[in-house]
Amino acid sequence: MLVLFAEPGETVDIGDEIRVRVIATEAGRVRLGVEAPAELESRVVQGGPSENPKSSSTTGE
Numbered sequence: 001m002l003v004l005f006a007e008p009g010e011t012v013d014i015g016d017e018i019r020v021r022v023i024a025t026e027a028g029r030v031r032l033g034v035e036a037p038a039e040l041e042s043r044v045v046q047g048g049p050s051e052n053p054k055s056s057s058t059t060g061e
Contacts, residue, residue, distance in 0.1 A: 023031040
Protein backbone atom coordinates (compact mmCIF):
# COMPACT_ATOMS: atom_id res chain seq x y z
CA MET A 1 0.00 0.00 0.00
CA LEU A 2 1.25 3.44 -0.92
CA VAL A 3 0.31 6.16 1.57
CA LEU A 4 0.44 9.74 0.31
CA PHE A 5 -0.06 13.16 1.80
CA ALA A 6 -1.63 15.64 -0.60
CA GLU A 7 -3.39 18.98 -0.42
CA PRO A 8 -6.57 19.88 -2.33
CA GLY A 9 -5.73 20.54 -5.97
CA GLU A 10 -2.73 18.18 -6.03
CA THR A 11 -2.75 15.12 -8.28
CA VAL A 12 -1.24 11.66 -8.32
CA ASP A 13 -0.65 9.98 -11.69
CA ILE A 14 -0.85 6.19 -11.92
CA GLY A 15 0.78 5.14 -15.15
CA ASP A 16 -0.03 7.19 -18.23
CA GLU A 17 -3.81 6.85 -18.11
CA ILE A 18 -5.02 7.37 -14.53
CA ARG A 19 -4.94 10.61 -12.55
CA VAL A 20 -6.30 11.00 -8.99
CA ARG A 21 -6.95 14.55 -7.79
CA VAL A 22 -7.63 15.63 -4.21
CA ILE A 23 -10.77 17.75 -4.52
CA ALA A 24 -11.38 18.63 -0.86
CA THR A 25 -10.66 17.59 2.70
CA GLU A 26 -12.91 18.46 5.62
CA ALA A 27 -14.09 16.93 8.87
CA GLY A 28 -11.83 13.90 8.48
CA ARG A 29 -13.14 13.07 5.00
CA VAL A 30 -11.42 13.28 1.63
CA ARG A 31 -13.11 13.90 -1.73
CA LEU A 32 -11.17 12.49 -4.69
CA GLY A 33 -11.65 12.85 -8.43
CA VAL A 34 -10.40 10.09 -10.74
CA GLU A 35 -9.67 10.56 -14.44
CA ALA A 36 -9.37 7.19 -16.22
CA PRO A 37 -10.21 5.62 -19.58
CA ALA A 38 -13.93 4.88 -19.97
CA GLU A 39 -13.27 1.17 -20.56
CA LEU A 40 -11.62 0.81 -17.15
CA GLU A 41 -13.95 -0.74 -14.56
CA SER A 42 -14.06 1.01 -11.20
CA ARG A 43 -15.24 -0.27 -7.83
CA VAL A 44 -15.73 1.55 -4.54
CA VAL A 45 -15.15 -0.62 -1.46
CA GLN A 46 -16.55 0.72 1.80
CA GLY A 47 -15.23 -0.21 5.23
CA GLY A 48 -11.85 -1.24 6.51
CA PRO A 49 -9.90 -4.41 5.83
CA SER A 50 -11.39 -6.17 8.87
CA GLU A 51 -14.97 -5.48 7.76
CA ASN A 52 -16.96 -7.37 5.17
CA PRO A 53 -16.59 -4.95 2.22
CA LYS A 54 -19.66 -3.67 0.45
CA SER A 55 -18.90 -2.63 -3.10
CA SER A 56 -20.55 -1.09 -6.11
CA SER A 57 -19.18 -1.34 -9.63
CA THR A 58 -19.49 1.09 -12.48
CA THR A 59 -18.04 1.20 -15.96
CA GLY A 60 -17.48 4.16 -18.22
CA GLU A 61 -18.02 6.89 -15.65
